[in-house]
Amino acid sequence: MNRPFDVTAVEEKWQARWLDEGTYEVDNDDPRERYYALTMYPYPSGTAHQGHVRNYVFGDLVVRYQTMLGKAVLSPYGFDSFGLPAENAAIKAGSHPRLYTEARMHELKTSVRRLGAVYDWRREVYSHDPEFMKWSQMIFLAFLKNGLAYRAEAQVNWCPGCMTVLANEQVLADGTCERSGDLVVRRFLEQWYFKITDYAEELLDSLGPLEWPERVKTMQRNWIGRSEGVEFDLPLAYDATKALRVFTTRPDTGFGVTYAVVAPEHPLLSMLTTDDERARVEEIVLRASNTTEIDRTSSSSEGIGLEKRGAFTGSFVINPFTKEKVPVYVADYVLGNYGTGAIMAVPGEDERDFEFATVHALPIVRTVQPPTGFVGNAYSGDGEHVNSGFLNGLDVANAKTKATEFLGANANGVSKVNYRLRDWLVSRQRFWGCPIPVVYCDDDGIVPVPEDQLPVLAPDDVIMDKTGQSPLATHSGFLNTTCPICGKPARRETDTMDTFTDSSWYYLRFTDPFTPGMAFDPVEAAKWLPVDQYIGGIEHAILHLLYVRFYLKALDDIGFSPGLPREPFQRLFTQGMIRLSGSKMSKSKGNLIAPEEYYETVGADGLRLFHLFAGAPGDDLDWTDQTNEVVEGCGRFIDRFYRLWHFYDVNFHDVADETDHSVRQATHRTIARVTNDLNRWSYNTAVAAIMELYNTVSKVARSDEGIERSTLNEALDTLAMLLAPMTPHVTAELWEERYPDRASVHALPWPVADQTLVAEAAVIMVVEVNGKVKSRLSVAPTINEADATAAALADPDVAAVLKGATPTRVIARPPRMVNIII
RNA sequence: GCCCGGAUGGCGGAAUUGGCAGACGCGGAGGCCUCAAAAGCCUUUACUCGAGAGGGUGUGUGGGUUCGAGUCCCACUCCGGGCACCA
Numbered sequence: 001m002n003r004p005f006d007v008t009a010v011e012e013k014w015q016a017r018w019l020d021e022g023t024y025e026v027d028n029d030d031p032r033e034r035y036y037a038l039t040m041y042p043y044p045s046g047t048a049h050q051g052h053v054r055n056y057v058f059g060d061l062v063v064r065y066q067t068m069l070g071k072a073v074l075s076p077y078g079f080d081s082f083g084l085p086a087e088n089a090a091i092k093a094g095s096h097p098r099l100y101t102e103a104r105m106h107e108l109k110t111s112v113r114r115l116g117a118v119y120d121w122r123r124e125v126y127s128h129d130p131e132f133m134k135w136s137q138m139i140f141l142a143f144l145k146n147g148l149a150y151r152a153e154a155q156v157n158w159c160p161g162c163m164t165v166l167a168n169e170q171v172l173a174d175g176t177c178e179r180s181g182d183l184v185v186r187r188f189l190e191q192w193y194f195k196i197t198d199y200a201e202e203l204l205d206s207l208g209p210l211e212w213p214e215r216v217k218t219m220q221r222n223w224i225g226r227s228e229g230v231e232f233d234l235p236l237a238y239d240a241t242k243a244l245r246v247f248t249t250r251p252d253t254g255f256g257v258t259y260a261v262v263a264p265e266h267p268l269l270s271m272l273t274t275d276d277e278r279a280r281v282e283e284i285v286l287r288a289s290n291t292t293e294i295d296r297t298s299s300s301s302e303g304i305g306l307e308k309r310g311a312f313t314g315s316f317v318i319n320p321f322t323k324e325k326v327p328v329y330v331a332d333y334v335l336g337n338y339g340t341g342a343i344m345a346v347p348g349e350d351e352r353d354f355e356f357a358t359v360h361a362l363p364i365v366r367t368v369q370p371p372t373g374f375v376g377n378a379y380s381g382d383g384e385h386v387n388s389g390f391l392n393g394l395d396v397a398n399a400k401t402k403a404t405e406f407l408g409a410n411a412n413g414v415s416k417v418n419y420r421l422r423d424w425l426v427s428r429q430r431f432w433g434c435p436i437p438v439v440y441c442d443d444d445g446i447v448p449v450p451e452d453q454l455p456v457l458a459p460d461d462v463i464m465d466k467t468g469q470s471p472l473a474t475h476s477g478f479l480n481t482t483c484p485i486c487g488k489p490a491r492r493e494t495d496t497m498d499t500f501t502d503s504s505w506y507y508l509r510f511t512d513p514f515t516p517g518m519a520f521d522p523v524e525a526a527k528w529l530p531v532d533q534y535i536g537g538i539e540h541a542i543l544h545l546l547y548v549r550f551y552l553k554a555l556d557d558i559g560f561s562p563g564l565p566r567e568p569f570q571r572l573f574t575q576g577m578i579r580l581s582g583s584k585m586s587k588s589k590g591n592l593i594a595p596e597e598y599y600e601t602v603g604a605d606g607l608r609l610f611h612l613f614a615g616a617p618g619d620d621l622d623w624t625d626q627t628n629e630v631v632e633g634c635g636r637f638i639d640r641f642y643r644l645w646h647f648y649d650v651n652f653h654d655v656a657d658e659t660d661h662s663v664r665q666a667t668h669r670t671i672a673r674v675t676n677d678l679n680r681w682s683y684n685t686a687v688a689a690i691m692e693l694y695n696t697v698s699k700v701a702r703s704d705e706g707i708e709r710s711t712l713n714e715a716l717d718t719l720a721m722l723l724a725p726m727t728p729h730v731t732a733e734l735w736e737e738r739y740p741d742r743a744s745v746h747a748l749p750w751p752v753a754d755q756t757l758v759a760e761a762a763v764i765m766v767v768e769v770n771g772k773v774k775s776r777l778s779v780a781p782t783i784n785e786a787d788a789t790a791a792a793l794a795d796p797d798v799a800a801v802l803k804g805a806t807p808t809r810v811i812a813r814p815p816r817m818v819n820i821i822i
Numbered sequence: 823g824c825c826c827g828g829a830u831g832g833c834g835g836a837a838u839u840g841g842c843a844g845a846c847g848c849g850g851a852g853g854c855c856u857c858a859a860a861a862g863c864c865u866u867u868a869c870u871c872g873a874g875a876g877g878g879u880g881u882g883u884g885g886g887u888u889c890g891a892g893u894c895c896c897a898c899u900c901c902g903g904g905c906a907c908c909a
Contacts, residue, residue, distance in 0.1 A: 002861045215826055215904080222825075222905055229909080248909060261909090338908045345909085351823085352907055420908050541904085613847070615835065619828090620902080626833060630848050637847085640862090649863080676838085685836065688846035695846090702863085766842050771890050773842060811889050817841050819889055 003635070004642050007603035011729040015113055023746070024063065024118035028512060028524045030072035036528045037062045038569075040536030040544070041078040041125075041506055044104040045085065048111035050578050050593045050611075050623065051537070057611040058575060058683070059535050060117040064725035065678055066532075068750040074528055075118060076510035078125035079105050082499045084162055084179060087432040091464050097432040098128065098460075111595065116604045116728050125509050127434065127502035132509065134455035135519035136502060137437040139551075139560065141448045143194060144438070146558040149426075151446065153190040154337070155265065155289065156425060164429040165191060167498060170543070186289060191427040192436060192495070196550045200224055200419040202566075203549055212572040213618070216541045223542050225420025230404050231340060232413035234260055236272075237316035237325045244268065244317050244328065247339030247418060250349060251407055252399035254321040255388040256367035257344040258357065260328045261310070264288035265336030272328055274314025281330050284311050288332040309333065310356060319344075320411040321389065321403075331356060339418050347378065354378040368396065424547065426498045431464050431471040433496030441483035441490040450484050456492070470494040503544055504551035507531060507568065508561070522561040534569040537577065545572070573681060576620040593623055602635030605727035609634040612683040612726055637691060638730055641723070644698055645716055645734050651706030659700055660711040665761040666696045667715045671753035674722045683726075690722055721751050766817040767792040769801050785812045792818035 018024060039059035042052060063075040081101050090097040105126065125132055143149035157166040161182030170178050177184055196203075204224045207217045230251045233243035244260060262269055264285040273281045287309075310331030319326050333352055334343055347357035348366040354377045357364050367388045370379040385391045390406075391399045407413025427436065435456045437449040449456055459478050464471045472478050472494035483490040505519070512524035536544075552568045555561045580593065598607040610631045615621055644650070670693040677686035697715045701707040724731045724745045735745035759781060765788060767775040775797040779788065789812045792798060802822065809821040 004861095218826060219904060225905095225908060227908070246909085250909080333907045333909095335908065343909045350909070352909080418908075538903085613834095619835095622834085624833085626848065630834070633847060636861095643862090680838075682838085684834095685846080688836070691846055764842070768841085768890080776842070809889065811841095813841060817890090819841080821889055 004639050005730075005733075007605070007730075008600065010733045011114075011116065011599075011604050014729045014732050015116060018116075018118050019113070019121070022120075022122075024067070024073070024075055025120040025122060026072050026074055028514075028527065032070060032072035034074070034528055035066045035071040036074045036511075036531045036533075037066060038074075038076070038507055038510070038531045038534050040534070040540065041080050041503065042108065043080045043083055043085070044101055044108050046104050047107045048115070048595055050595065052108070052112070053115060053595050053607065054575055054578060054611050054617075054621070055535060055537070056112055056115055056117040057608045058573070058617055060115075060608075060728075061612065061678075061683065061725045062533050062535070063118060064728060064746060065750070067746065068721075068724065068748060070749060074123075074511070075120055076123040076125075076507075077109075077112070077119040077121065078123075078506055078510065079108075079127065080499065080503050080506070081105060081126040081128045082433045082496075082502060084164075084430060084432070087430055087464060090432075096460060097464075101128065101432075114599055114604060115595065116608070118728075123510050123513050125506055125513055127499065127506070128432075130455050130457060132502075132506075133434050133457070135509070136434045136497065136505070137449070137454050137456060138451065138519065139505060139555070140497065140501070141437060141451075142558050142560050143554065144446075144448060148195045148198070148554055148558070149192060150195065151190060151192055153188060155186045156189050156191055157184045158187040158189075159184050162430075165189065165425060165427060167425045167500075167543075188289075191425055192497075193423040193425055194550070194554075196424045196547070197419060197421055199550050199553055200226070200421045201417075202553060203421075203546065206549075206567055210567060210572070211570060213574055216538070216545065216572065216574060219541045220546055223421065223546065227418050227420075229416060229418065230407055230413050231416040232320070232407040232411040234317035234319070234326075234344065234411075237318055240318075243412075244272075244342050245340045246342045246344045247416060248344055250346065250396075250400070251403035251413070252385065252388075252391060252394075252396055253346040253349045253367050254319070254344070254403055254407075255385075255391065256346040256348045256365045257319045257321070257326060258347060258363045258365060259326050259345045260317050261331045261334045261343050261345050261356075262313070262328060263334040263336035263341040264330055264332055266330070266341045268342075269313065269330055272313045272315040273330075277312055277314040280311040281313055284309065284330050284332065310360065312360075320407065327362070329356075329360070337422065338420070349378055349380055351378040351380070367391075424498075424550070426501060427495040428498055429470040429494075430496055431458060431462055433499055434502065435472065435496050436493045438493045439481055439483060439490045440493065441486065441488065443488060444483055444485045447484050447490070453484075458496075470496075472496070500543060500547045501551075504548045505555070507548075508552075508555075520561075522563050525561065526563045530565045530568055530570040532570060534572045536572075536574065538574040539577075541574065545569075573617070575617055576615075578621045578623055580623050598631060602631055603638075603729070605638055605730050606631060606635035609638065609687065609727055613687040615684055617681055617683055637694070638727060640698070641694060641719065642730065642734065644694070644701065645720075645738075647701075647712075650701040650712065651704065652709055652712075653706045654708065656708040656711055659705065660708045662761070663697060663700055663707065663711050663715060665757050666693055667718050668753045668757040669761060671718060671722065671751045672758050675750070675753070678725075686722075687726065690719060694719060718751055720745055721748055724748075763815050765791075765815050767795055767798050768817060768819040769798065770821060771819060774798055774801050779815050781815050783814045785814055788812045788814035788818050792820065 037059060039055055063073050066073045086097040086101045090100045093100065140149060157171050159166050159177040159180060159182050161180035162177060166177060166184060171184050172178050175184055176182060204221060204226055207220060227249050229247055229249035231245060231247045233245055235243045244262065246260065262272065310329050313328045313330055315328045316325040317328055333356065345353040347353040347362065347364040349368055354364065365387055367385055368379060368383045369386050370383060382396045385394050385399050391402060394402065404413060404415060435458055437454060437456045439447045439449060441447050458472055459475055462471050462475045479492055479494060481490055481492050482488065508520050508525055511528040512520040515521040548568055552564065553566050556564055556566055595607060613634060614630060670689050673689040674686045677689065693715065697712065701712055720731045720735055728746065731745050762778045763781050765777045765779045766773050767777060775795045777791055777795060779791065789810050805822045807820045807822050811819040
């Protein structure tokens with residue numbers, strides 16, 4: 001592009017100045033109103049791509065805009081620097097993950113600075129910083145001490161590609177690993193867990209008041225999965241002193257229970273299984289524990305048929321409603337770790353039970369009358385109860401109440417709320433993460449590493465081949481230690497923590513990384529929290545945003561950070577994803593679209609303006625062949641503004657006239673529009689409003705009649721201020737050029753619209769006849785109904801259509817339109 | 823299967839409470855400047871009938887409410903995302 005100024009020189013000059021002068025550093029004792037603007041700290045995967053760019057452009061606009069609104073804005077930056085890709089890359093390159101990661105961090109930082117995004121770099125944090133690790137480990141130990149971290153053997157998700165276990169949240173719906181795409185298998189392992197389930201209720205209830213996108217809240221609600229029901233006993237037919245405990249949300253359908261099912265992992269399964277059935281039952285159990293998640297969860301139509309997925313145990317239980325004997329089956333469609341791991345099966349009202357009953361020839365009884373014309377098998381809607389003894393005639397809600405009372409009196413029934421959410425598995429069998437700071441001693445058991453020995457750091461000379469075992473376990477120098485209590489030889493924990501533990505508290509560290517001996521001073525943190533605006537990708541809707549909420553609540557409860565709110569992020573904005581000609585952007589596809597080439601052509605300002613202008617911030621953005629032309633168009637707009645600022649082709653006149661007045665009105669209406677748009681995350685329309693004002697002013701200034709000098713200056717100054725958070729370099733440069741003795745444009749207060757000028761501008765009123773537009777009149781915005789009607793009827797164009805006919809009705813909505821019905 | 827979004831010119835997208843559909847930009851067409859080009863500037867650009875004045879049609883499809891619907895209601899189609907044996 002042929003630019004009227006040296007874009008690179010100007011941008012580098014201002015980037016250096018903001019950095020050197022600490023323009024966007026903010027102290028904790030700043031007296032101004034506080035504003036915490038946070039973009040999700042990135043995983044350092046290399047140079048920035050357009051996804052980063054879009055994120056930081058939005059974030060930087062918030063920082064600069066809020067600063068101009070007079071606030072002390074906390075704008076920190078850091079890196080989510082632990083994680084598998086670095087470890088895998090290091091294995092491949094025969095290097096160390098730290099070297100690899102720090103090189104990537106440097107690249108990303110350079111890229112972000114070149115974008116003109118401003119941060120308080122004194123507050124930079126990164127997960128693998130030993131000082132940060134120390135506090136990550138302290139938090140772990142605090143959780144351990146307070147019963148929020150525990151060790152348990154359970155069936156876990158094992159990813160053969162990543163050679164490590166995964167949290168439930170990291171396994172996709174099709175049973176593959178969200179990172180490597182490998183099929184996840186199930187293994188029994190002893191692992192560390194965080195007790196996030198203790199917070200299920202609060203995590204659900206406190207979502208309500210958060211100013212988050214509704215769909216993110218919905219995703220979290222679904223993930224937590226609250227369900228109300230009843231837990232009760234099904235006594236064994238041959239021994240009424242023993243019982244199978246089940247959970248149901250539909251106690252009202254109890255008369256339709258024709259069998260019961262236990263999960264393959266159920267502790268009573270072996271006792272329930274008779275010798276005749278044992279072989280078939282064991283086949284089910286074996287299959288459930290050895291196969292991949294995808295096989296187990298695949299529907300009956302594909303994969304393995306239902307008849308092979310369940311078997312009769314040989315035992316019977318008594319249905320407390322009918323007092324009849326019903327068979328107990330084992331089937332993998334019942335999960336061992338939800339509810340009681342056993343269910344009452346009601347094929348008449350539950351689709352899964354219906355399918356299973358059909359395949360295994362079990363009786364099906366309808367207990368709720370479906371509406372006439374109902375097609376389908378199981379009916380789960382509302383209706384009158386039938387075949388249900390004392391529940392007959394009741395609707396579902398009333399029958400539930402009555403059935404619950406009955407179970408309470410006859411089957412040890414209790415109302416119960418269950419959650420789908422499971423405890424957070426935090427152990428990872430990998431090297432490049434924060435070591436779990438405990439020691440195993442034969443005499444003293446699990447012993448926390450004493451605080452004065454933290455952080456526990458991994459040695460550098462660890463072999464990181466993929467054996468499926470923690471790399472740290474192969475390093476005898478690390479593994480072998482002494483027990484902090486008895487001094488006898490002991491073994492270190494060799495697993496590291498899930499990297500989501502780092503991102504669960506990094507924003508707290510940002511508020512105060514300065515106070516020695518503390519992760520952060522809660523008093524300082526309390527001044528900044530909750531985060532006023534959090535910005536990031538929708539892909540973190542569940543994982544990160546659920547864990548981080550749990551952490552803050554837990555830290556408060558164990559007294560780690562007294563005085564903080566219990567929710568970290570008051571407002572959340574999730575930007576759309578960038579696609580390349582329709583496909584998802586990813587490193588493996590090599591379609592990341594580096595910003596560097598754009599820095600050289602349209603500059604950071606041009607690229608920033610493009611991201612703000614091209615579509616609503618929350619919508620996905622498709623990067624196509626045409627996109628480059630739009631980016632260039634944004635660069636051209638900056639050039640046009642630059643020329644007008646230098647009065648290129650402008651004609652002046654001396655005394656302000658009506659045209660000047662209308663320019664002033666446009667200027668102030670634009671201030672009002674842009675301010676409103678910025679507050680409602682409508683950046684694309686804010687840019688459009690700015691372009692419109694430019695077009696208006698440019699047209700008048702370049703007409704033969706010309707423009708009055710102060711009118712033009714007011715419009716230009718306003719444009720510079722409105723553009724300042726969007727295109728910070730060029731506006732700073734132009735401002736300094738014209739006003740070398742004044743404060744920088746970025747230090748100015750945000751312009752305020754003169755309401756008189758905004759209000760008095762004439763508006764166009766539409767006159768319709770029978771709903772069709774026949775004329776347009778320029779009227780005062782304050783015009784009343786009678787005057788609007790009179791003006792409409794007096795209009796010659798309207799009269800020509802009416803041809804003397806008398807209107808049957810006139811609808812006036814001043815000042816927008818009048819509709820005459822004839 | 824369930825739950826959320828979305829569908830508007832050649833393209834990206836505007837239209838905040840039911841009131842001028844297509845703001846703003848990209849692309850296209852024509853012109854000015856120039857020896858020529860680039861850059862810049864001006865005009866034009868939903869479709870359609872018409873020489874013109876002017877008329878008709880038009881926001882995924884089909885209905886409805888209303889003086890008036892891109893916007894509200896009902897039914898459906900397609901696209902995107904999330905969840906999916908959670909009893």
